[in-house]
Amino acid sequence: MTGKRSAVSLHSVTKRFGEDVVAVDDVDLQIQDGEFFSLLGPSGCGKTTTLRMIAGLEFPTEGSVRIFDEEMGLRPPNKRPVNTVFQSYALFPHMNVAGNVGFGLRMQKMDEAEVVRRVGEAIDLVRLSGLEKRSPKALSGGQQQRVALARALVNRPKVLLLDEPLGALDLKLRQTMQLELKDIQHEVGITFVYVTHDQGEALTMSDRIAVMEEGRLAQVGSAEDVYESPKNLFVAGFVGEMCHLDAVVVDSGSVRLNGGELLRARTSAPNGTAVTLTVRPEKLHLYSSTAEAPPDRNAIKGSVVRKTFFGESMEYEIQIGASGSVEARVENVPSMHRWEVGDQVIVDFHPEAAMALTE
Amino acid sequence: MTLLDEREMVEQEEAVNPRLEKRARRAESWRGFFHAAPAYVYLTFFFTLPLIVVYVFSFASRSNTGKPLLQDWNLDSWSKLTEPLFREIALRSLWLAILNTALCLLIGYPFAYWIATRASQRTRTLLLVAVLIPFWSNFLIRTYAWRMLLDSDGMITRLGEWTGLWGQLLFTPTAVFIGLLYGYLPFVVLPLYAAIERLDWTLVEAGRDLYASGSAAFRKITLPLSKPGIVAGSILVFIPSLGAYVTPDILGGAKTTLLGNYIVTQFTAARNWPFGSAMSGAILIIMLVATILYFRTDTRTI
Amino acid sequence: MTLHQGAAARPWVDRVLAINGWVIFVFLYAPILMVVVFSFSASPNVGRWGGFTLAWYDRMLGNELLMSSLRNSVIVALVSTVVATILGTAAALALARYKRWVGRGTFDAIVYLPIIIPDVTMAVMLLLWFTSIGVGLGLGSITLSHIAFNISFVAIVVRARLANMDPAMEEAAADLYADRWQAFRKVTFPLIMPGVLGGGLLALTLSLDDVVITSFVQGPGSTTLPVYVFGLIKRSVTPEINAVSTLMMVMSVGLVLTSLMFQTRADRKNRQ
Numbered sequence: 001m002t003g004k005r006s007a008v009s010l011h012s013v014t015k016r017f018g019e020d021v022v023a024v025d026d027v028d029l030q031i032q033d034g035e036f037f038s039l040l041g042p043s044g045c046g047k048t049t050t051l052r053m054i055a056g057l058e059f060p061t062e063g064s065v066r067i068f069d070e071e072m073g074l075r076p077p078n079k080r081p082v083n084t085v086f087q088s089y090a091l092f093p094h095m096n097v098a099g100n101v102g103f104g105l106r107m108q109k110m111d112e113a114e115v116v117r118r119v120g121e122a123i124d125l126v127r128l129s130g131l132e133k134r135s136p137k138a139l140s141g142g143q144q145q146r147v148a149l150a151r152a153l154v155n156r157p158k159v160l161l162l163d164e165p166l167g168a169l170d171l172k173l174r175q176t177m178q179l180e181l182k183d184i185q186h187e188v189g190i191t192f193v194y195v196t197h198d199q200g201e202a203l204t205m206s207d208r209i210a211v212m213e214e215g216r217l218a219q220v221g222s223a224e225d226v227y228e229s230p231k232n233l234f235v236a237g238f239v240g241e242m243c244h245l246d247a248v249v250v251d252s253g254s255v256r257l258n259g260g261e262l263l264r265a266r267t268s269a270p271n272g273t274a275v276t277l278t279v280r281p282e283k284l285h286l287y288s289s290t291a292e293a294p295p296d297r298n299a300i301k302g303s304v305v306r307k308t309f310f311g312e313s314m315e316y317e318i319q320i321g322a323s324g325s326v327e328a329r330v331e332n333v334p335s336m337h338r339w340e341v342g343d344q345v346i347v348d349f350h351p352e353a354a355m356a357l358t359e
Numbered sequence: 360m361t362l363l364d365e366r367e368m369v370e371q372e373e374a375v376n377p378r379l380e381k382r383a384r385r386a387e388s389w390r391g392f393f394h395a396a397p398a399y400v401y402l403t404f405f406f407t408l409p410l411i412v413v414y415v416f417s418f419a420s421r422s423n424t425g426k427p428l429l430q431d432w433n434l435d436s437w438s439k440l441t442e443p444l445f446r447e448i449a450l451r452s453l454w455l456a457i458l459n460t461a462l463c464l465l466i467g468y469p470f471a472y473w474i475a476t477r478a479s480q481r482t483r484t485l486l487l488v489a490v491l492i493p494f495w496s497n498f499l500i501r502t503y504a505w506r507m508l509l510d511s512d513g514m515i516t517r518l519g520e521w522t523g524l525w526g527q528l529l530f531t532p533t534a535v536f537i538g539l540l541y542g543y544l545p546f547v548v549l550p551l552y553a554a555i556e557r558l559d560w561t562l563v564e565a566g567r568d569l570y571a572s573g574s575a576a577f578r579k580i581t582l583p584l585s586k587p588g589i590v591a592g593s594i595l596v597f598i599p600s601l602g603a604y605v606t607p608d609i610l611g612g613a614k615t616t617l618l619g620n621y622i623v624t625q626f627t628a629a630r631n632w633p634f635g636s637a638m639s640g641a642i643l644i645i646m647l648v649a650t651i652l653y654f655r656t657d658t659r660t661i
Numbered sequence: 662m663t664l665h666q667g668a669a670a671r672p673w674v675d676r677v678l679a680i681n682g683w684v685i686f687v688f689l690y691a692p693i694l695m696v697v698v699f700s701f702s703a704s705p706n707v708g709r710w711g712g713f714t715l716a717w718y719d720r721m722l723g724n725e726l727l728m729s730s731l732r733n734s735v736i737v738a739l740v741s742t743v744v745a746t747i748l749g750t751a752a753a754l755a756l757a758r759y760k761r762w763v764g765r766g767t768f769d770a771i772v773y774l775p776i777i778i779p780d781v782t783m784a785v786m787l788l789l790w791f792t793s794i795g796v797g798l799g800l801g802s803i804t805l806s807h808i809a810f811n812i813s814f815v816a817i818v819v820r821a822r823l824a825n826m827d828p829a830m831e832e833a834a835a836d837l838y839a840d841r842w843q844a845f846r847k848v849t850f851p852l853i854m855p856g857v858l859g860g861g862l863l864a865l866t867l868s869l870d871d872v873v874i875t876s877f878v879q880g881p882g883s884t885t886l887p888v889y890v891f892g893l894i895k896r897s898v899t900p901e902i903n904a905v906s907t908l909m910m911v912m913s914v915g916l917v918l919t920s921l922m923f924q925t926r927a928d929r930k931n932r933q
Contacts (some may be wrong), residue, residue: 078839078840104836152837398749409789573671607874643782
């Protein structure tokens with residue numbers, strides 16, 4: 001059985017601008033053929049710069065970029081088998097939709113009849129049939145985004161690069177487009193490298209995610225890995241919601257909170273290290289007395305200080321004595337118990353759900 | 360390919376890579392220079408070098424024909440700048456230029472404001488075209504129009520005689536002033552219009568929301584925000600006004616010699632090329648300094 | 662954008678602004694219209710109307726000197742505009758698209774100087790220069806001078822246009838397999854075309870308009886139209902000058918309106 005090929009591999013890639021700005025710091029990545037890979041992180045973390053180095057719009061200061069084992073070196077973008085969907089779409093205003101979509105094919109000196117055929121296919125793929133003659137200015141944001149997508153895909157690139165393509169769309173449209181992009185990726189079968197700062201987007205769409213912080217890779221893994229087993233505080237805080245409590249490691253598997261409570265959690269740091277205990281809000285359960293809580297789990301006492309209604313869920317902020325506060329998310333179902341501010345509760349969670357993390 | 364070969368290849372490439380980016384940057388640098396080179400060479404040859412020549416000649420001595428003799432270098436021409444005649448002409452020119460700029464701004468601003476805020480989209484285009492036409496028309500012709508109107512039998516002169524309000528205006532400083540105002544008013548309207556049109560009006564609304572009266576909102580928000588247009592417009596008027604030649608030549612007389620005329624005379628009747636060079640050189644320095652200072656204070660207040 | 666932006670609910674402000682506006686329009690147009698009207702007046706006295714005639718236009722067309730100076734003006738304007746537009750556009754590209762090259766800072770400073778210098782100074786500079794290097798004064802020196810100041814104007818206009826263009830356009834073109842020349846031809850140039858045309862038109866007008874610089878660097882034999890008219894004005898004021906003026910105004914206005922027509926047609930095409 002042939003193993004999956006590496007579509008894009010970055011080896012010790014560093015990008016410096018001038019003397020002091022290090023945009024990308026010693027990044028190593030192997031992106032597999034056919035996967036939907038996301039680069040996730042806050043603004044300025046280097047994800048877009050990394051993408052541009054794959055595209056050929058920037059060149060690495062150090063390190064190598066290879067696409068299907070071919071060293072890219074100084075190859076300009078027009079000599080690379082990749083295409084990009086730009087954040088601003090960059091549609092050519094002086095050409096209509098068909099002209100935009102066919103641009104790359106014509107630059108490759110393709111036979112005109114073939115160009116027309118492929119352009120038709122691409123426009124159908126993104127469901128814009130009938131709008132071929134429109135000018136980009138006459139299209140909505142969502143339609144423009146699809147033209148940009150078609151313009152890139154029509155060239156049948158080996159890798160498609162997408163730079164925060166859904167940023168300018170409103171919530172509902174973004175959610176629809178996310179599903180559509182995923183479908184298209186499955187249909188076309190090529191590797192997608194997707195840059196975003198929206199962790200929800202990355203989680204729903206990606207096979208694997210690379211979380212970046214200040215130019216460095218914080219963690220690379222599947223969506224579930226990154227969410228359930230964050231390697232450090234930054235990843236835990238950036239991907240999804242997180243409760244945090246200061247604690248000290250007592251032994252491997254136990255920590256003590258500031259208020260003295262002893263809890264079981266996943267730890268890897270040596271005894272005595274100051275850590276932050278992190279739990280996802282949806283993993284917390286609330287009970288009115290210890291008797292109701294399941295045994296063999298963590299149970300700590302607290303009182304409700306605030307409640308916020310999120311529609312599909314209710315979030316309770318709970319003060320745990322002197323140890324800090326946590327947020328518990330309770331799914332809004334008919335059996336949900338409604339707590340009030342001031343109620344004394346028992347906060348209960350599985351030790352496997354709690355991680356003791358350091359910076 | 361074995362693992363060993365692959366590692367070797369990567370190491371080889373890594374050794375090359377630190378230079379890759381530098382090569383790319385050097386290629387970019389070359390391309391930029393290449394694009395600018397023709398214009399750069401041309402301007403060096405037909406601007407920078409002539410500029411230097413002006414200063415060189417200003418230290419030369421004067422031959423019988425008035426042309427500069429490249430020997431006996433002296434400061435005669437520059438010392439002539441301290442003479443009362445030159446000072447009188449320079450001050451008169453400065454005063455007229457400042458007055459003209461101020462009046463152009465005073466008249467032009469409400470005009471530009473009117474077009475930018477009180478006209479519908481379509482009317483605005485028409486009005487702009489209407490302003491553009493005098494702007495694009497030949498400056499000489501527009502000055503000639505006033506020569507015609509202020510002539511001894513011209514319409515404005517006769518109107519003045521009929522109403523008893525004014526007499527012969529031609530060849531007086533007033534005529535020159537009218538000519539300058541008429542000539543340069545369109546120059547100030549366009550940048551002002553551009554700046555006002557680009558204004559973010561939500562800022563004015565915010566000001567009104569914070570209890571500013573109409574005039575206060577204008578003074579504290581609209582006016583300062585249109586400053587770039589004011590700066591651009593005043594430079595476009597002040598500098599040509601200071602160096603005006605055609606207008607005072609046609610509309611003014613001997614009593615209204617301005618800097619422009621005085622300089623030109625050195626190359627014609629007065630035959631003193633070095634002095635003409637010195638004056639040109641002096642004006643250049645003053646204008647450059649004034650422009651730089653003007654720009655500096657502008658950005659500082661913002 | 663609302664119609665009455667920043668408008669207080671005070672109609673008197675509107676009225677004052679409108680009155681001011683119309684007064685200024687009358688002020689701007691009346692003198693020019695007078696010039697045109699009196700080009701048809703039979704009386705040689707430009708102040709008084711003498712009955713309708715086309716005689717002055719006849720005289721103008723029969724004036725060999727005038728016609729040849731018009732020819733010279735057009736030739737000089739066309740040549741200097743073409744050269745200045747090419748050099749100026751390239752310079753604008755260099756400044757707007759390439760951030761680091763040898764001499765960029767100096768060039769950036771130099772390229773705007775001809776705009777802020779009064780033409781008297783420029784005229785003196787060029788006269789002295791031509792005299793020093795021994796270049797004969799004639800149509801050639803006039804053309805060379807016009808190119809010198811026009812490069813800057815074209816560069817400014819095109820650079821403004823480039824600044825408005827999303828740089829991602831050119832990146833997208835490269836991403837879509839266009840090499841540098843193709844990207845320029847198919848993407849950059851069409852998008853900056855209005856700027857190039859605008860700059861070219863400005864250069865054409867400035868060249869046709871120029872009096873001071875031309876009068877300094879012209880040779881004994883030939884002259885351009887504005888300089889010739891300048892001489893006429895200083896000698897005597899006759900309606901023949903009105904006729905020439907009207908001709909010159911029709912030329913400039915015609916140029917502007919044609920360019921505007923092209924502009925709106927291009928905009929309309931882009932909108933479809």
